[in-house]
Amino acid sequence: MATPGTQYMMQAGLATGMSATAGMHSPHLRPVDPNLNDPAHVLPSDLVPNSQTRMALHGCGGQDVLIPYLSIGAWSWGDKATFGYKATRDLPKIHAAWQKLKSVGLTFVDTAQAYGDGESERICGTLFEGMPRDSFVVQTKWHSTSTIKNTIMQASGPKMMLQGSLDRLGLEYVDIYLVHGPIHPGNISTIAKGLAECMESGLTRAVGVANYSTQEMIKMSDELAKHGHPLGVSQCEYSVIRRLPGTSGMIRECKRRSICFQGFASLAGGRLSGKYSRFNQPGRTMRFSSYPMHMLEPTIAVLKAIADKHRVPVPAVALNYSINKGVVPLVGIRNPEQADQDMQALGWRLTKEEIKQIEELEKRVQSDGEEEGGGATAIPRHPSLKADDRSSTIFPPSATHRITMDRSKKPAAIGVGASLPQPTISIQDNAISATLPSGESVTIQLYGATVTSWKANGQEQLFVSQKAHLDGSKPIRGGIPLVFPVFGPPPQNHVTSPLPQHGFARNSNWEFLGKSSSESAETAGQAKADLAMKLDFGLSHTMLTEEFRKAWPLEFGLVYSVTLTKDTLETSLQVRNEGTQNFEFQVLMHTYFNIENISNVRVKGLDSKTYVDKTRNATSHTETSAALAITEETDRVYKELDPAVPVIISSADDDKPIFSLTRKALTDVVVWNPWIEKAKGMADFGPDEAYQNMLCVEAGAVSEWQTLEAGEAWEGGQTIKSRL
Numbered sequence: 001m002a003t004p005g006t007q008y009m010m011q012a013g014l015a016t017g018m019s020a021t022a023g024m025h026s027p028h029l030r031p032v033d034p035n036l037n038d039p040a041h042v043l044p045s046d047l048v049p050n051s052q053t054r055m056a057l058h059g060c061g062g063q064d065v066l067i068p069y070l071s072i073g074a075w076s077w078g079d080k081a082t083f084g085y086k087a088t089r090d091l092p093k094i095h096a097a098w099q100k101l102k103s104v105g106l107t108f109v110d111t112a113q114a115y116g117d118g119e120s121e122r123i124c125g126t127l128f129e130g131m132p133r134d135s136f137v138v139q140t141k142w143h144s145t146s147t148i149k150n151t152i153m154q155a156s157g158p159k160m161m162l163q164g165s166l167d168r169l170g171l172e173y174v175d176i177y178l179v180h181g182p183i184h185p186g187n188i189s190t191i192a193k194g195l196a197e198c199m200e201s202g203l204t205r206a207v208g209v210a211n212y213s214t215q216e217m218i219k220m221s222d223e224l225a226k227h228g229h230p231l232g233v234s235q236c237e238y239s240v241i242r243r244l245p246g247t248s249g250m251i252r253e254c255k256r257r258s259i260c261f262q263g264f265a266s267l268a269g270g271r272l273s274g275k276y277s278r279f280n281q282p283g284r285t286m287r288f289s290s291y292p293m294h295m296l297e298p299t300i301a302v303l304k305a306i307a308d309k310h311r312v313p314v315p316a317v318a319l320n321y322s323i324n325k326g327v328v329p330l331v332g333i334r335n336p337e338q339a340d341q342d343m344q345a346l347g348w349r350l351t352k353e354e355i356k357q358i359e360e361l362e363k364r365v366q367s368d369g370e371e372e373g374g375g376a377t378a379i380p381r382h383p384s385l386k387a388d389d390r391s392s393t394i395f396p397p398s399a400t401h402r403i404t405m406d407r408s409k410k411p412a413a414i415g416v417g418a419s420l421p422q423p424t425i426s427i428q429d430n431a432i433s434a435t436l437p438s439g440e441s442v443t444i445q446l447y448g449a450t451v452t453s454w455k456a457n458g459q460e461q462l463f464v465s466q467k468a469h470l471d472g473s474k475p476i477r478g479g480i481p482l483v484f485p486v487f488g489p490p491p492q493n494h495v496t497s498p499l500p501q502h503g504f505a506r507n508s509n510w511e512f513l514g515k516s517s518s519e520s521a522e523t524a525g526q527a528k529a530d531l532a533m534k535l536d537f538g539l540s541h542t543m544l545t546e547e548f549r550k551a552w553p554l555e556f557g558l559v560y561s562v563t564l565t566k567d568t569l570e571t572s573l574q575v576r577n578e579g580t581q582n583f584e585f586q587v588l589m590h591t592y593f594n595i596e597n598i599s600n601v602r603v604k605g606l607d608s609k610t611y612v613d614k615t616r617n618a619t620s621h622t623e624t625s626a627a628l629a630i631t632e633e634t635d636r637v638y639k640e641l642d643p644a645v646p647v648i649i650s651s652a653d654d655d656k657p658i659f660s661l662t663r664k665a666l667t668d669v670v671v672w673n674p675w676i677e678k679a680k681g682m683a684d685f686g687p688d689e690a691y692q693n694m695l696c697v698e699a700g701a702v703s704e705w706q707t708l709e710a711g712e713a714w715e716g717g718q719t720i721k722s723r724l
């Protein structure tokens, strides 16, 4: 079974404007530099593929997989989140389209485990029923993060998940198995091993990658070669208006290595189909190449003129262009009319002049990023890949900046589901906000992945200083700054010594990796809805400033997950050692709780625990109070707490709990309030009296160092309940 919700993860990337070929989309026109065009990869001029022509794609054991020059994209089949799929309405049309395609020999289907949470594969299974196995080609994709087991067991993950795909497809083997995106926590060599196993056990005839950068693709190709297998496919977004894989040299590299390059979103989410205009815009879920239609008018006018000349429909011209450029285009086909149009892409070739005409459009919309190839659409990138792929563009520093560039053009909030009330996310001022249908919300700044707002029961639960810097010039005074890899001033003669107080995580730019919402809480009488929203953020060593990288030259990947439910806020951190040597770290979630008055709260759950009092020369003491009152500057590190036992901030008036804090793998709790003088002394703390409205109760692993061996991962976190 594919896990429900994976489609929402995919949607999250799209909803935030990410693109497969260049990170975030920009709606700004960017002319293609014709000099960037690389004619080296074009289809040989004497080849005019028709629907029966086959291309040999390299597979296991020297065996080729023969594929047509056009592939049928099956994402929409069964996918409700993006395409609003309805079985009664759409399934008969899909079957009718299949009949047409089959009759001309176009039987190459591209599906994925994640499409419609497995429904697309099931539908494919119904199409293949009764067909000789060698009369169709099916390609599906491994979605690495769909289950915990799959995420942890990376080497065996592909085979394990492929078995599930085969069950849904009703087949004994697929022809091609792709990694859906570079988001696997395991490094590329581990995944290569997993793919090799898929081939060696006969579950797939060939393998490939999707959404990989050129460097990642090369790495995968080299790693597979060590197992004696070829990389058969590289798949990225590619169309007339998204040509980076061509202009960046990715397709040329594919050609050099005999890798079949496939381009998805060949019609830019329908924008190049000729059926949309500025007065009839495609739906908002069609987010690939989501340029406003009026910007595409010059392109479409040229495509149309060429189409008229050749007496073919506009989409056939757009697809023919891809084929000319050495690309096997994938095109989503949902009904017989589309099948009719798209199959006309074959059997003829654009002339050189026509290609030039398309490429020399003055107001061309090109991929908006400087990076090439891979990246993240549906599939956010994962920092851990960096261990294997040092020179690739994973987590380019500019990726986070694009969010700022794009935000003014983005809708304020984008629903991710169709029928039931769904959580929404929005991007503003370099921050991601999520709101549940029941009203709770959370805001996380990309700077430091600092949570700066958590609203529940209509009230703000976190304190943020009025003088806090939110412009990335200083760690944010308030919310939940994340402390890593060192707590407090770093010790002398330690690898962390050159770092600033509390490390670098709170003052680095993180990347938003995506959102997943879990189908939780089916309470009596209530419809099942997505009541929990998880937002993932990534930071890897390649994203650090040069200064921080020098100060802590270790290879790491952090994934910080912030999960909002109706009753709780959870923050958890996964630390991965991506290097070849062990490293030590400390971590702390430095929560500033918003309280009405410091004199009216007590902290419970610390009784009899040993603490280091930083206001008394770091001397050790034992807590004697069952309900600690804060009456002066307080800065204590309580040690060896049972993470499952809540630390509670309660009201002194009626003893009722206000916040409770449970932890995972975080056995220390810091209690901090700067009190009058220190508060005045902090330039970013204000107003002066605000010390009365905040209390930091910070879950951490800080009294000792956590040692992380090369290739290993550590995970810890906290769950906060408020106004219980």
Ligand SMILES: O=P(O)(O)OC[C@H]1O[C@@H](O)[C@H](O)[C@@H](O)[C@@H]1O
Pocket: 475, 488, 501, 502, 590, 614, 635, 636, 670, 672, 698
């Ligand atoms: O001013 P910073 O670096 O944000 O630190 C705030 C406080 O953070 C607490 O966690 C420390 O125990 C204190 O010693 C420190 O003063």
